[in-house]
Amino acid sequence: MAKLPPPVARLRAAVRDGLADLPRGSLVLVACSGGPDSLALADTAAFCAPRLGLRAGLVSVDHGLQEGSAERAAGVAAWAREIGLDPAEAVTVVVGAAGGPEGAAREARYAALDAAAERHRAAAVLLGHTRDDQAETVLLALVRGAGPRGVAGMRAVRGRYRRPLLGVARTDTHGACAERGLAPWADPHNEDPRYLRSALRPALDSLVAVLGEDLVANLARTAALVGEDTDYLDGLALAALEECRDGGPAAARQRPGTGEAAAGRDPGRGPGDVRDGAPRNGRLDAKRLAALPGPVRTRALRAWLLESGVNGAELNHRHLAAVDALVAAWKGQGPAFMPGGIEVRRADGRLAAVVAPGAAGASHA
Ligand SMILES: Nc1ncnc2c1ncn2[C@@H]1O[C@H](COP(=O)(O)OP(=O)(O)OP(=O)(O)O)[C@@H](O)[C@H]1O
Numbered sequence: 001m002a003k004l005p006p007p008v009a010r011l012r013a014a015v016r017d018g019l020a021d022l023p024r025g026s027l028v029l030v031a032c033s034g035g036p037d038s039l040a041l042a043d044t045a046a047f048c049a050p051r052l053g054l055r056a057g058l059v060s061v062d063h064g065l066q067e068g069s070a071e072r073a074a075g076v077a078a079w080a081r082e083i084g085l086d087p088a089e090a091v092t093v094v095v096g097a098a099g100g101p102e103g104a105a106r107e108a109r110y111a112a113l114d115a116a117a118e119r120h121r122a123a124a125v126l127l128g129h130t131r132d133d134q135a136e137t138v139l140l141a142l143v144r145g146a147g148p149r150g151v152a153g154m155r156a157v158r159g160r161y162r163r164p165l166l167g168v169a170r171t172d173t174h175g176a177c178a179e180r181g182l183a184p185w186a187d188p189h190n191e192d193p194r195y196l197r198s199a200l201r202p203a204l205d206s207l208v209a210v211l212g213e214d215l216v217a218n219l220a221r222t223a224a225l226v227g228e229d230t231d232y233l234d235g236l237a238l239a240a241l242e243e244c245r246d247g248g249p250a251a252a253r254q255r256p257g258t259g260e261a262a263a264g265r266d267p268g269r270g271p272g273d274v275r276d277g278a279p280r281n282g283r284l285d286a287k288r289l290a291a292l293p294g295p296v297r298t299r300a301l302r303a304w305l306l307e308s309g310v311n312g313a314e315l316n317h318r319h320l321a322a323v324d325a326l327v328a329a330w331k332g333q334g335p336a337f338m339p340g341g342i343e344v345r346r347a348d349g350r351l352a353a354v355v356a357p358g359a360a361g362a363s364h365a
Contacts, residue, residue, distance in 0.1 A: 007175030010168060011044045016052065018156070018164025019045075019124070024053035026123035028162075030085070031113050032060050034076045036184035038128030040173040041165055043180055045126060046083045057087040059116045059125075061109045063095050072185055087120055102195070117160055129154055129163045132170040135219035136200055147317065148230045153223035167220070237299030240292050244300065246283035246350050281308040283350040289327045298324055305338060308353035314339035326351060 004012070019028060030045050032038040042058050049056035058080040062073035073090035080088035093108040095101070117125050134153045141150030156166050165173065177184050193199040208215050284304060289297055301323050306312050310319075315338065322336035326346045335343040335356075343356045 005175070005179040007172040008044075008179050010172050011040055011165065011176050012048055014168050015041070015044045015048045015164045018126075018162055019048065019052055019054060022052070022054055022123050025055070027055045027057060027120055028124045028126055029087075029113070029117060029120065029122040030056065030058045030080075030126045030128075031109075032058050032076050032080070032128070033187065034060060034072050034185035035128070035187050035190075036177050036182075037130055037133075037165065037170070037173045039076075039182050039184045040176040040180070041126060041128040042080060042085065043083065043182060044176070046080075046085050056085050057120060057122070058085045058089070059113060060090050061112050062090055062092040063105045063108065064092055065095060065101070065105060066188075089116060091116060114160075122160070124162045125160050127161055127163045128165055128173070130165050130168050130170045130173055131220045132204075132216055134166055134223055135216040136197055136204060138219045138223050139200060139204065140196065145317075148226050148233075151223065152227035152230045153220070155227065169216070233295055234299055234303075237296045238303055240296050241284075241300040241303055244284045244288040244292075246285055281353060283352045286327050286330065286346055286349050286351055289351070294324075294328070297327065301327070305342075305344070305353065308342060309340065310338045310342050310353070311340055323351070 022028065028045060028049060030038065030042040032042045042056075045056040058077065060073040060076040060080075062070045064070065070090070070092060073092070077088045077090040091112045093112045095108045096104045098104055098107075113125050116122070137153040138151055141153065144150070154163060154166065156163050174184075176182075189195055190198055190201075204216070281304065289300065292300065298320055302315065302320060305315060305319075305323065319336065319338050323338075323344045326333065326336055326344060330346065335345045337343055337356075338353070341356045342353055344351055344353050346352075
């Protein structure tokens with residue numbers, strides 16, 4: 001038997017590893033743009049899935065933002081059907097305006113992928129991110145001064161999403177496309193220096209030239225190591241958060257506050273109307289919080305803020321520092337202001353997250 005070309009062999013090994021734990025008979029959907037990474041992934045999944053007792057399908061999302069995008073998505077789906085992927089769908093989405101064009105396209109894409117996964121009862125959706133994408137993510141996190149959560153980069157498994165190629169070099173996905181006679185689409189965005197990630201690629205190449213070939217793999221390894229530590233600390237923080245809830249660990253999570261709570265007499269525990277000034281998610285005991293180690297405390301506070309309806313994408317280190325100061329540097333200061341018109345106040349030794357009276361655009365999650 002002819003020896004398998006090394007890039008193809010490496011992709012197949014990675015996909016086998018990444019899917020081995022899925023129950024036999026389940027469906028995996030490849031999210032495929034038509035670019036080299038996800039095209040190689042789809043081709044590999046078509047080969048590996050039946051050998052693992054799985055079914056494989058494909059979804060290609062047309063964002064409707066570039067000329068020919070609908071034809072491209074339809075072409076990818078038609079190719080997928082030819083190689084036996086089933087279902088194989090092209091889905092057109094309407095991209096909104098919020099969060100910038102890239103953010104809005106991402107949001108619409110993930111909504112479409114989630115809907116497809118629900119529709120077909122897929123056990124997993126596979127994304128084509130590679131080790132090089134991970135290295136870029138780590139560098140971008142360092143550039144913006146992110147904490148460990150950012151440096152941990154993308155996760156191999158997050159909910160229904162899996163990235164089986166996260167340990168595979170981009171040269172291998174491109175090599176596999178060439179070996180298998182696939183004709184990937186070249187996304188012009190990847191060459192457009194107005195996108196930070198695209199601008200970073202040549203810079204990363206220059207770093208590799210100076211620091212050596214291992215740089216990309218080492219950055220990706222850093223992400224994996226930091227990710228393990230972050231997950232561990234997040235676990236500690238969630239347990240600590242329960243201990244710090246007003247009323248003790250047995251206190252049920254409450255979202256949002258009740259009318260009584262709005263009057264400031266009682267934190268309130270049952271579901272009720274969200275109204276201005278009502279605590280969003282119960283209160284926290286500031287003394288118990290203050291006794292926690294800093295990294296656990298700030299993680300617990302972050303988790304509580306997200307529960308309280310603060311948008312995680314908008315929550316930055318300054319917001320967190322302001323809330324933390326209410327606990328660890330308490331001098332009777334006023335509220336800490338969070339995105340979405342939510343305020344965190346300290347009164348009677350307890351923290352409450354409330355919708356600022358009259359706040360416009362406060363999200364009532
Ligand atoms: N239009 C799309 N339809 C379906 N999946 C997509 C689409 N765009 C991106 N994806 C998924 O998200 C992954 C990352 O996309 P992104 O555009 O950031 O990366 P990329 O490195 O250019 O990947 P690719 O070579 O697959 O286009 C893709 O590999 C693919 O799995």
